[in-house]
Amino acid sequence: xTRAHLPGIAAMAVVVITSNILVQYLVGQWLTWGAFTYPFAxxxxxxxxxxxxxxxxxxxxxxxxxxxLACSFVGSQIEGPxxxxxxxxxxxxxxSAFLVGQLLDVAVFNRLRRGSWWRAPFIASIAGSVLDTxxxxxxAFSATFAFIAPHVDVGWANELMPLLGRGPMxxxxxxxxxxDFGVKFAIALFALAPxxxxxxxxxxxx
Numbered sequence: 001x002t003r004a005h006l007p008g009i010a011a012m013a014v015v016v017i018t019s020n021i022l023v024q025y026l027v028g029q030w031l032t033w034g035a036f037t038y039p040f041a042x043x044x045x046x047x048x049x050x051x052x053x054x055x056x057x058x059x060x061x062x063x064x065x066x067x068x069l070a071c072s073f074v075g076s077q078i079e080g081p082x083x084x085x086x087x088x089x090x091x092x093x094x095x096s097a098f099l100v101g102q103l104l105d106v107a108v109f110n111r112l113r114r115g116s117w118w119r120a121p122f123i124a125s126i127a128g129s130v131l132d133t134x135x136x137x138x139x140a141f142s143a144t145f146a147f148i149a150p151h152v153d154v155g156w157a158n159e160l161m162p163l164l165g166r167g168p169m170x171x172x173x174x175x176x177x178x179x180d181f182g183v184k185f186a187i188a189l190f191a192l193a194p195x196x197x198x199x200x201x202x203x204x205x206x
Contacts, residue, residue: 005056008048012064015041016098020071024085030164030179039187042125045102046191047198049109050120057109061102068098089149093139101132121195122188129184133177141173 015037023034041064049057072094075086086094105128112120139145141157157173164175 004052005048005059008044008052008056008060009063011044012041012060013067015044016064016067017071020068020075024080030176031183035180035183036187039125039129039184040191041098041102042105042128042184042188043121043191043195045105045128046109046121046124046195049106050113050195050199051202054106054110057106058103061099061106064102065095065099068095087149087152089145089152089154090140092148093136096139097132097136100135101128104128104131117196117199118192122192125188125191126185129181129188133181133184137173137177137180141176142171 019034019038019041021034022037023032025033027033027035044064045057045061048060069091072086072091076084076088076091078085105124108127109120109124112123139148141154143154143158146154154173157176158171160169161172161175162168163170164178
């Protein structure tokens with residue numbers, strides 16, 4: 001690890017810690033405030049990948065993963081109105097989704113890094129976001145994976161409701177997942193601007 005990696009590690013830690021705090025606060029019916037901060041983890045990973053290569057990006061991901069584990073442990077020790085703020089099932093889902101989604105981002109970015117400047121960060125972020133969303137919401141709330149932590153009640157997440165309040169009847173967690181991915185997609189677009197600005201300033205300095 002070099003000093004050049006420290007800003008990325010610090011940024012990733014801030015994103016992960018902030019998201020773990022803000023996920024406790026709802027925004028409307030389908031989202032939490034954490035949904036708006038967590039996708040910036042992909043921006044941090046992509047910047048590190050572009051500036052310092054995939055090895056540096058993976059180190060930043062590992063740092064974020066360890067910080068996430070620490071946050072999950074702390075959350076599991078805090079009692080909320082319905083039990084611990086972070087259940088074992090959510091902790092497993094969160095750690096798995098982060099690690100796999102971020103590593104896919106790195107792999108896709110590397111495949112596209114020689115193309116147009118926006119393709120690698122945008123497509124990599126979308127690919128990582130899809131996998132992250134599927135893994136997290138599936139492991140955390142789907143009845144299929146109830147065996148992970150049978151004592152954790154996720155019956156509320158499997159109640160049938162119209163998709164996003166308007167579509168076909170599906171388990172509630174699928175609406176939550178779709179809304180979450182919608183935010184990730186929007187932020188992947190928005191993040192292209194700061195990505196371009198940071199890369200441009202870095203290139204002007206070297």
